[in-house]
Amino acid sequence: MPASTPKSPRIAVLADSDTRWKWGALTAGRIAPGPSMEAGAEGGTQVAPALSGFLLRGRATPTARQLAEVGVRAESLREVTAPEFLRTMAEEEYDIVVLALVGGGVQAMLHGLKRVWEGREKRPVVVTGYVGVVYEKLADGLLLRHGADLVLANSRQDAERFRAVYEGVGADASAVTEVALPFLGGAPYEGEHDPYTVVFAAQPSVPENRKDRTYLLNRLVQHARLHPEREVLLKLRSKPGEHTTHIEELPYQKLAQKLDLPANFRLVYGHMGEVLDRTDLLVTVSSTAALESLHRRIPTVVLTDLGVREPLGNHHFVGSGCLASWDQLDEGHRPAPDEEWVARQGVAADGAYETAFDAARERIAKLLGSSAGLPPLTPYYTPATAPGYLPGILARHHLGPDGGVLPGAPSADKEPGPVRQIVRRAARGAYRHGVQRVAPVIRRMGEL
Numbered sequence: 001m002p003a004s005t006p007k008s009p010r011i012a013v014l015a016d017s018d019t020r021w022k023w024g025a026l027t028a029g030r031i032a033p034g035p036s037m038e039a040g041a042e043g044g045t046q047v048a049p050a051l052s053g054f055l056l057r058g059r060a061t062p063t064a065r066q067l068a069e070v071g072v073r074a075e076s077l078r079e080v081t082a083p084e085f086l087r088t089m090a091e092e093e094y095d096i097v098v099l100a101l102v103g104g105g106v107q108a109m110l111h112g113l114k115r116v117w118e119g120r121e122k123r124p125v126v127v128t129g130y131v132g133v134v135y136e137k138l139a140d141g142l143l144l145r146h147g148a149d150l151v152l153a154n155s156r157q158d159a160e161r162f163r164a165v166y167e168g169v170g171a172d173a174s175a176v177t178e179v180a181l182p183f184l185g186g187a188p189y190e191g192e193h194d195p196y197t198v199v200f201a202a203q204p205s206v207p208e209n210r211k212d213r214t215y216l217l218n219r220l221v222q223h224a225r226l227h228p229e230r231e232v233l234l235k236l237r238s239k240p241g242e243h244t245t246h247i248e249e250l251p252y253q254k255l256a257q258k259l260d261l262p263a264n265f266r267l268v269y270g271h272m273g274e275v276l277d278r279t280d281l282l283v284t285v286s287s288t289a290a291l292e293s294l295h296r297r298i299p300t301v302v303l304t305d306l307g308v309r310e311p312l313g314n315h316h317f318v319g320s321g322c323l324a325s326w327d328q329l330d331e332g333h334r335p336a337p338d339e340e341w342v343a344r345q346g347v348a349a350d351g352a353y354e355t356a357f358d359a360a361r362e363r364i365a366k367l368l369g370s371s372a373g374l375p376p377l378t379p380y381y382t383p384a385t386a387p388g389y390l391p392g393i394l395a396r397h398h399l400g401p402d403g404g405v406l407p408g409a410p411s412a413d414k415e416p417g418p419v420r421q422i423v424r425r426a427a428r429g430a431y432r433h434g435v436q437r438v439a440p441v442i443r444r445m446g447e448l
Contacts, residue, residue, distance in 0.1 A: 009032045009049045010050045010095050010096075011095065012052045013025050013054065014054045014056055014085055015100040016056040016100070017061075020100040021062060021070060021072065022072055023132075024099075024100025026072060026182035027127070030357040031150075033362075033364055051074040052094070054079075055080065056080065056105060057079050081398065081410040082112065083397075086113065089113060089117075095368055096126075096364065097113070097125070097126050097127070101128070103137070103142075104396065105397065107144040107381060107393050108396070110379045111379060112394075112397070113403075121373055122374070125150070125374070127148060129150075129151060129152030129179075130158075132288030133154075133291070133316050134154075143381065144381070146379055147378055147380060148377075149377075152360065154181050155345045156178060156344050156346065157344045158346070169380070172378075179346070182357075184291070189280075189298040189299075193278055196280045197232075197278050198224075198230055198233070198329075199233045199279045199281070200232075201272070201287040201289035202234060202235060202252050206313055213252065217252055217255050219326040220234060220265070221265055222326075223330055226330050227264075229264075232264055234268065235268055253267060276292060276293060276298060280299065281299050281329070283329065285314055286302060286316065294337055299334050300322050301333075302322045303326065304323050304325050
């Protein structure tokens with residue numbers, strides 16, 4: 001008899017920003033079981049997953065330019081509200097659902113999915129996790145993600161912390177699964193380029209205030225003037241008016257317009273991996289780009305100029321060997337990372353990256369192969385355990401305390417017409433204008 005044709009796993013990814021879409025889509029490709037998921041298949045063939053992308057409508061819904069920059073392709077990709085997504089999950093069959101959302105969004109979808117899958121004989125495996133370094137709201141974010149079949153931890157250190165939080169509140173910690181960041185890769189650093197290239201990886205909300213952001217920009221420009229033989233690049237995440245995972249009220253582009261920039265200084269966009277291809281020194285406050293750089297063994301600096309502080313996120317890099325100041329960099333300092341610290345962060349610069357997702361793939365294959373099917377989703381938060389917290393989270397996504405869609409929620413009956421699309425774009429533009437222009441003025445007035 002001819003061998004059975006391998007079945008492509010069907011995966012749905014729901015994301016609420018460009019960064020989370022990148023994480024979710026790349027994670028989907030990493031965790032999809034390689035061999036055929038059909039029972040009895042032998043000598044499994046590697047099968048590319050059939051990926052359906054859903055972008056949760058909100059302030060950070062990525063633009064076409066941002067999606068193109070991420071460079072991840074899907075068989076389909078459309079913008080949805082939470083009720084629209086849940087309706088699709090009720091009507092269509094998937095093997096895996098990846099929730100690449102902020103914690104509150106994950107919690108709402110877990111309750112909503114539990115409701116729409118009630119009585120179903122088989123349901124998809126639900127996976128969630130974090131885009132990068134987890135340096136704030138650890139307990140809050142983790143408990144909002146509890147209830148997924150797999151809660152992915154990007155490093156050994158995160159896996160240990162995640163389990164400790166769950167066990168500490170009496171919640172099941174078995175969903176925690178150690179993996180690595182899915183977007184690591186690229187050729188290892190082999191030596192200096194011509195010209196020697198310094199890249200500062202900007203972050204939308206770190207630091208937040210004009211004084212600190214202006215200081216960092218001035219120091220970067222000063223470094224370019226002190227080293228005219230070097231190329232100095234300011235790597236930007238988004239263009240003015242676009243949003244990423246975090247709101248950027250003071251884009252570096254606008255601050256740079258007021259400066260006389262040297263010829264060897266440039267602002268660049270694009271895929272971070274492509275920028276790292278020509279980088280000799282990566283500098284940042286606390287961007288996940290530092291882990292991408294360390295993975296490729298590119299000299300990497302986490303700045304101490306503004307202090308080593310939790311609000312900046314650079315406290316995560318204590319012990320890394322990468323902490324340094326602009327004064328040190330101006331004088332030619334090149335950091336040497338601590339190998340033990342790097343190994344604990346899921347960076348896998350030692351070549352172990354190829355096996356980093358094996359445990360997740362095996363676990364998902366086992367869950368999908370269960371003849372008894374999967375039990376209902378059981379989030380830690382319920383109307384009984386968090387009656388003053390959970391209803392508000394669910395209501396923000398048009399869901400009631402039981403996970404059902406509230407009356408009057410956006411409908412998925414038809415695609416929005418031209419007028420609705422124009423109104424939606426105008427509303428989103430007004431919101432972003434308010435965040436970037438009006439809100440900072442109001443805050444400054446409040447400080448007078």
